[in-house]
Amino acid sequence: xxxxxxxxxxxxxxxxxxxxxxxxxxxxxxxxxxxxxxxxxxxxxxxxxxxxxxxxxxxxxxxxxxxxxxxxxxxxxxxxxxxxxxxxxxxxxxxxxxxxxxxxxxxxxxxxxxxxxxxxxxxxxxxxxxxxxxxxxxxxxxxxxxxxxxxxxxxxxxxxxxxxxxxxxxxxxxxxxxxxxxxxxxxxxxxxxxxxxxxxxxxxxxxxxxxxxxxxxxxxxxxxxxxxxxxxxxxxxxxxxxxxxxxxxxxxxxxxxxxxxxxxxxxxxxxxxxxxxxxxxxxxxxxxxxxxxxxxxxxxxxxxxxxxxxxxxxxxxxxxxxxxxxxxxxxxxxxxxxxxxxxxxxx
Amino acid sequence: xxxxxxxxxxxxxxxxxxxxxxxxxxxxxxxxxxxxxxxxxxxxxxxxxxxxxxxxxxxxxxxxxxxxxxxxxxxxxxxx
Ligand code: SF4
Numbered sequence: 001x002x003x004x005x006x007x008x009x010x011x012x013x014x015x016x017x018x019x020x021x022x023x024x025x026x027x028x029x030x031x032x033x034x035x036x037x038x039x040x041x042x043x044x045x046x047x048x049x050x051x052x053x054x055x056x057x058x059x060x061x062x063x064x065x066x067x068x069x070x071x072x073x074x075x076x077x078x079x080x081x082x083x084x085x086x087x088x089x090x091x092x093x094x095x096x097x098x099x100x101x102x103x104x105x106x107x108x109x110x111x112x113x114x115x116x117x118x119x120x121x122x123x124x125x126x127x128x129x130x131x132x133x134x135x136x137x138x139x140x141x142x143x144x145x146x147x148x149x150x151x152x153x154x155x156x157x158x159x160x161x162x163x164x165x166x167x168x169x170x171x172x173x174x175x176x177x178x179x180x181x182x183x184x185x186x187x188x189x190x191x192x193x194x195x196x197x198x199x200x201x202x203x204x205x206x207x208x209x210x211x212x213x214x215x216x217x218x219x220x221x222x223x224x225x226x227x228x229x230x231x232x233x234x235x236x237x238x239x240x241x242x243x244x245x246x247x248x249x250x251x252x253x254x255x256x257x258x259x260x261x262x263x264x265x266x267x268x269x270x271x272x273x274x275x276x277x278x279x280x281x282x283x284x285x286x287x288x289x290x291x292x293x294x295x296x297x298x299x300x301x302x303x304x305x306x307x308x309x310x311x312x313x314x315x316x317x318x319x320x321x322x323x324x325x326x327x328x329x330x331x332x333x334x335x336x337x338x339x340x341x342x343x344x345x346x347x
Numbered sequence: 348x349x350x351x352x353x354x355x356x357x358x359x360x361x362x363x364x365x366x367x368x369x370x371x372x373x374x375x376x377x378x379x380x381x382x383x384x385x386x387x388x389x390x391x392x393x394x395x396x397x398x399x400x401x402x403x404x405x406x407x408x409x410x411x412x413x414x415x416x417x418x419x420x421x422x423x424x425x426x427x
Pocket of ligand 1: 100
């Protein structure tokens with residue numbers, strides 16, 4: 001009896017990777033999923049933070065889709081290793097700060113490492129020729145296979161019949177005839193296959209799987225780099241870019257102001273590491289200060305925060321500032337008017 | 348058997364799951380882990396992760412915005 005072959009499937013949480021894993025599993029291959037955490041994954045963060053929309057269950061779509069397919073899922077933290085990919089992509093960026101091609105190559109190379117360490121036989125992805133403008137063009141797929149080192153151990157079950165046979169097909173580990181020949185941007189074939197497998201509630205693939213494809217997020221990240229004079233980031237930085245209203249009234253500091261209770265609770269978790277402001281005379285949001293305050297900045301920051309508090313119409317608002325040394329100071333300020341908040345401060 | 352406590356407060360999904368996964372990889376079957384989280388997503392994700400890897404979710408407790416979940420390690424041979 002030939003031994004059961006084992007495949008590791010890259011699971012993003014979207015429909016395509018879920019279908020690709022299922023198609024191969026249906027052929028009797030043992031499939032396990034792998035999902036990479038870069039820190040930029042859309043994965044419910046802002047939803048988890050914000051109170052709005054809490055009636056919907058907050059679940060990790062990669063875990064959820066693995067459970068639908070009936071496979072294990074291993075979530076791997078690649079935050080540190082991902083930095084050079086984002087900061088210096090060999091193949092450049094997509095529409096915003098998304099280095100999709102380098103990212104794909106990197107993730108497949110990590111999957112290859114995992115495959116070898118755990119004695120699996122091949123890798124599966126949900127890529128479809130022509131589905132995405134940058135990373136899924138037909139001439140790009142061989143680049144991904146080659147530069148990741150996976151070569152012909154990389155199987156794309158959803159478009160395999162449009163591509164040369166890979167090792168798992170040639171060796172008969174999977175039956176090529178039962179793989180698919182999807183191509184192009186249409187989602188109809190995927191939706192029909194989802195229906196065939198009884199997958200009804202799946203994450204809708206949007207522009208991409210991470211915040212780097214989001215214009216607003218990319219602008220905030222660019223601003224962060226510009227203000228620090230270097231292109232680098234820590235985990236806290238990239239998490240905080242997902243939350244709150246970001247205002248930079250001076251080049252050397254910005255305010256991160258909670259927009260609602262859920263964000264306030266989340267930002268409260270950072271009070272030990274960031275100077276922060278709260279209004280004490282009136283109810284109002286918490287604001288973290290990222291950067292350093294110079295002469296006159298404390299009052300400026302307090303006046304801005306007062307504008308977003310319930311004391312915005314009051315003559316004076318009391319604001320408490322807790323600085324880097326955790327020392328407290330009270331400031332009595334006149335709230336800014338709407339016109340005084342310069343549009344260019346908004347990041 | 349000793350219970351290991353994991354502090355996953357202020358970590359957002361999927362980090363609590365990643366921390367749990369790393370801890371489970373170091374423990375023998377039937378060991379117990381107590382994980383404390385503040386991300387409400389953990390209420391969906393940790394049970395889902397336990398189900399697919401064959402670990403047992405023993406109990407969940409929610410108090411003042413903190414979730415505590417108790418997990419018993421199964422025998423699934425899960426790599427980290
Ligand atoms: S959208 Fe983000 S995670 Fe997805 S391939 Fe592009 S850079 Fe990578």
